[in-house]
Amino acid sequence: MLFNSLTFVVFFVLVLALHNAPLAWKTKKTNLLIASYLFYAAWNPPFVILLWISTVIDWHVAKKIFVEQAQNRRRMLLTISIIVNLGLLGYFKYGGFLLENFVSLVAMAGIDYQPPDWHIVLPVGISFYTFQTMAYSLDVYLRRAEPSKSFLDFALFVTFFPQLVAGPIVRPTHLLPQFATPRVATPKQLYWGLGLITIGLFQKIVVADGLLAPVADAVFGAQNMLHPLDAWMGTLAFSGQIFSDFAGYSTTAIGVALTLGFGLPDNFRFPYAAIGFSDFWKRWHISLSSWLRDYLYVPLGGNRKGNLRTYANLMTTMLLGGLWHGASWTFVVWGGLHGLYLAAERWLTARLGDRAIWRKLPMQVLLAVVTYFLVNITWVFFRAADFPQAWRMIVTMLTWVTDGEKVLPTVHVIETVVTIGIMLVIHWRMRERKLEEVVNRMPIWLTGIVWGILITLIIITQGGSDAFIYFQF
Numbered sequence: 001m002l003f004n005s006l007t008f009v010v011f012f013v014l015v016l017a018l019h020n021a022p023l024a025w026k027t028k029k030t031n032l033l034i035a036s037y038l039f040y041a042a043w044n045p046p047f048v049i050l051l052w053i054s055t056v057i058d059w060h061v062a063k064k065i066f067v068e069q070a071q072n073r074r075r076m077l078l079t080i081s082i083i084v085n086l087g088l089l090g091y092f093k094y095g096g097f098l099l100e101n102f103v104s105l106v107a108m109a110g111i112d113y114q115p116p117d118w119h120i121v122l123p124v125g126i127s128f129y130t131f132q133t134m135a136y137s138l139d140v141y142l143r144r145a146e147p148s149k150s151f152l153d154f155a156l157f158v159t160f161f162p163q164l165v166a167g168p169i170v171r172p173t174h175l176l177p178q179f180a181t182p183r184v185a186t187p188k189q190l191y192w193g194l195g196l197i198t199i200g201l202f203q204k205i206v207v208a209d210g211l212l213a214p215v216a217d218a219v220f221g222a223q224n225m226l227h228p229l230d231a232w233m234g235t236l237a238f239s240g241q242i243f244s245d246f247a248g249y250s251t252t253a254i255g256v257a258l259t260l261g262f263g264l265p266d267n268f269r270f271p272y273a274a275i276g277f278s279d280f281w282k283r284w285h286i287s288l289s290s291w292l293r294d295y296l297y298v299p300l301g302g303n304r305k306g307n308l309r310t311y312a313n314l315m316t317t318m319l320l321g322g323l324w325h326g327a328s329w330t331f332v333v334w335g336g337l338h339g340l341y342l343a344a345e346r347w348l349t350a351r352l353g354d355r356a357i358w359r360k361l362p363m364q365v366l367l368a369v370v371t372y373f374l375v376n377i378t379w380v381f382f383r384a385a386d387f388p389q390a391w392r393m394i395v396t397m398l399t400w401v402t403d404g405e406k407v408l409p410t411v412h413v414i415e416t417v418v419t420i421g422i423m424l425v426i427h428w429r430m431r432e433r434k435l436e437e438v439v440n441r442m443p444i445w446l447t448g449i450v451w452g453i454l455i456t457l458i459i460i461t462q463g464g465s466d467a468f469i470y471f472q473f
Contacts, residue, residue, distance in 0.1 A: 001042040025182040036161035081137040097327030125165030153179040162256040168287035183261035196255030203248030212241040273431040315339040
């Protein structure tokens with residue numbers, strides 16, 4: 001079920017009405033759990049079974065880990081949880097990828113192996129809820145948290161529909177306590193929740209799908225070498241599309257949860273105003289980057305075991321982060337480039353030090369531009385269908401080969417420049433601000449006008465109800 005569909009509007013109204021009805025808290029939570037399963041089953045009902053498997057296994061494993069004193073048994077129980085979760089993720093998401101690479105490997109040895117067609121269907125959102133349930137078992141194992149006393153609360157934590165299929169990836173210590181006591185949205189929470197839903201749908205429907213997707217699709221759908229202007233416009237369009245699409249989902253999810261009285265963590269903080277790559281990953285897909293930091297980078301040793309080990313840990317974390325996004329070597333390269341950027345930034349910072357010049361506005365703007373430029377180079381690998389296409393794009397973008405094909409009409413070039421220009425200005429202006437502060441300073445009449453304009457543009461633009469990009473991850 002898509003947020004940007006009339007089906008979801010009806011579903012959401014019914015859920016909101018039931019949640020505000022005079023019912024017992026346990027009944028309301030049961031309603032939310034059933035609604036969450038229906039929300040997921042609307043895509044492919046049989047895959048609800050995978051949710052049940054993860055829920056039941058991690059519930060029982062965490063309880064046994066908590067009471068077990070022998071470290072070897074605790075480690076064995078944690079291993080069961082990891083094998084089940086990563087096993088399901090590995091089969092459905094990476095089974096075809098591994099088989100394809102195995103066939104290529106044995107072909108290099110002169111063996112012509114023809115495997116049967118698997119036709120594996122990727123369950124929507126499996127990467128997100130897998131990491132969420134694993135965090136529960138890991139937190140209990142590391143004694144950061146106690147297991148939930150209520151199976152209903154834990155099942156709802158795993159399946160809570162606003163963020164089930166594309167995040168934010170919520171920590172158990174953040175969401176589970178919210179299910180312990182009755183809650184409905186206050187008038188202020190309802191107001192903010194509906195406002196965030198509007199902003200999120202505007203980002204998805206108007207900006208991502210309406211303005212930028214046609215440009216990105218035209219450029220990355222081309223089969224020949226492109227003119228550098230078109231290649232850059234397509235890449236810039238995709239940078240705006242993927243932000244507006246993913247941030248739009250996260251903002252809508254946070255808004256939907258807030259109308260029910262629950263708080264979800266921020267997932268984006270104006271990332272295209274980042275100054276450097278450590279700053280970028282504090283602003284982009286925050287719930288994933290913090291998960292990788294706490295459950296992978298730090299356990300690997302973080303920056304505590306010397307420079308060489310630190311660089312290796314950064315690269316390992318980002319390579320696996322790239323692979324998390326998709327079963328393709330292009331995603332691995334995307335993650336590897338970010339790992340190289342982070343390592344290079346760390347190396348330069350250690351040698352240049354914290355000088356006053358870095359804090360001056362012109363230098364910060366320059367660093368932000370360089371960061372955005374290099375991020376766009378990585379987006380080519382993220383979006384390209386294969387390496388030949390990515391290479392054609394990179395060559396024409398960096399060498400300015402002007403004899404390539406032009407696929408974009410002038411109006412699309414102008415739309416892209418204006419849209420991305422406005423987006424970058426907003427990100428920079430909001431870099432150190434919060435949306436709440438800006439809205440609270442606006443007169444109520446102006447807030448109403450802006451809100452009305454956003455809703456009008458959503459209604460005018462609403463078309464094919466395209467799925468969110470991160471559903472494939």
